[in-house]
Amino acid sequence: MTPRVVSFGEIMLRLSTPAYQRFAQATSFEACYGGGEANVAASLANYGIESSFVTALPKNDIGRACHMELKKYGIDTNDIHFGGERLGIYFLETGAVARASKVVYDRAYSSFAQIKKGQFNWDEILEGATWFHWTGITPAVSQGAADVCLEAIQTANKKGITVSCDLNYRKNLWKYGKSASEVMPELVAGCDVVLGNEEDAEMVLGIKPEGVDVTGGHVEAEAYRSVSQQIMKEYPRVKKVITTLRGSVSANHNSWSGVLYDGKNLFTAPTYQITHIVDRVGGGDSFMGGLIYGLLTYKNDDEKALCFATAASCLKHTIHGDFNQVTVDEVEKLMGGDASGRVSR
Secondary structure, eight states, X not given: OOOEEEEXXXXXXXXXXXXXXXXXXXXXXXXXXXXXXXXXXXXXXHTTOEEEEEOEEOSSHHHHHHHHHHHHTTOBOTTOEEOSSOOOEEEEEOOBTTBOOEEEEEOTTOTGGGOOTTSSOHHHHTTTOSEEEEETTHHHHOHHHHHHHHHHXXXXXXXXXXXXXXXXXXXXXXXXXXXXXXXXXXXXXXXXEEEEOHHHHHHHHOOOOSSEETTTTEEOGGGGHHHHHHHHHHOTTOOEEEEEEEEXXXXXXXXXXXXXXXXXXXXXXXXXXXXXXXXXTTHHHHHHHHHHHHHHHXXXXXXXXXXXXXXXXXXXXXXSSSSOOOOHHHHHHHHTTOOOOOOOO
16 A cells, blocks of 8 residues: 555745844845645655645635645645635744744734634545644644644544654744643644654653753753653553754754654664754754654664654755755665765766
C-alpha cells in the first residue's frame, strides 16, 4: 500500500525583513508562505510521499496564490475549504549573533480561525490515509480549530490511522480563553507519535526534564528518558516520543540533534553544529517531515528514521523560507557523514 499522509493546520503569508534588518529599519519585506503542518506536507511531497494538506483559505487573489504555491510542491489540495475573509500573516525579524529572531502575528479572524465543527467531512478526507499529522499551533488558533482538530483525530483513531503531533507550544497564540494545558491533553490522548522539545513538554503537558541548559548551548539527551516515560504513562496510546535537542549558542550557531524513545530503547541522533544558519524557521517541521518519512520508509528501524529526520532538519537551516527543499539523496548523503558541501557536478 502506498503511504498517504494528511496534514491539517493553518498556512500563512510570511513577510520577512531582508538582510537581518530590524522591523523599524525595513522598507520592504520578502514574501513566502508557511505554517507548521503545511511545512510537513511540503517535505513529504518532496520525498515522494503522497501528501495532502487540509486548511481554509480566503477566496481571493492571496488565497489563490497560496493555493498555487502548495500545488507547485506537489501537495494534494483537494480538501482545502475556500471561505472567510483573509489569510493570516506573520512578520519575521531574523536575529543575528546575540540578538534573537522575533515573530509578530497578524492572524486574527483569518479564514482558518473561523472554521467550525462539522465543516470538514473527515470520514471522506481520511479514507485511504496512512497517517494524520497536526501540531499544537492548530488548537491554539481558536476554539473552532481545536474542535475540528479533535474531530479529525477521533476519526483517524476509528480508522486505525497513525496520528502524530508536534506539541509546538506558542504562548502568543492562546488568547481565546483557554490554555494549552486545558485543551491539549484530550488531543494528545489520540496520538501514536509525539514530538516536542524541553519547553513544549513543560508548558503543554506539565512535564519538565532535568539537567537541561539550553541557553548555555548544552542539552543532555539522557534527561529526556524520564519525560518520555511520563508521557507514555499518561497517554497509553503513544508508542514513540521524540524530542528535538537544540542548543542555542547564538542566533546563527545552534547545535542540533534528537532522541527517540520507543518504550524500551532511547535512540540518540548525531549532533550537528550548524554554525551559519540561513533560516531556522520551519526547522522543527522539517524534522517532523523527515521523521514521518523515515518511519514509513525504514520499517522497524527507528534509529535510522531519527537520523534521517535530524539530517533533513540540519539541511533545512541552510534554506530560505518555511519549506524544506532537499532531496532524499541529499539527506542520506549527510547521514553517511558527507558534510563537505562540495559542488555536485
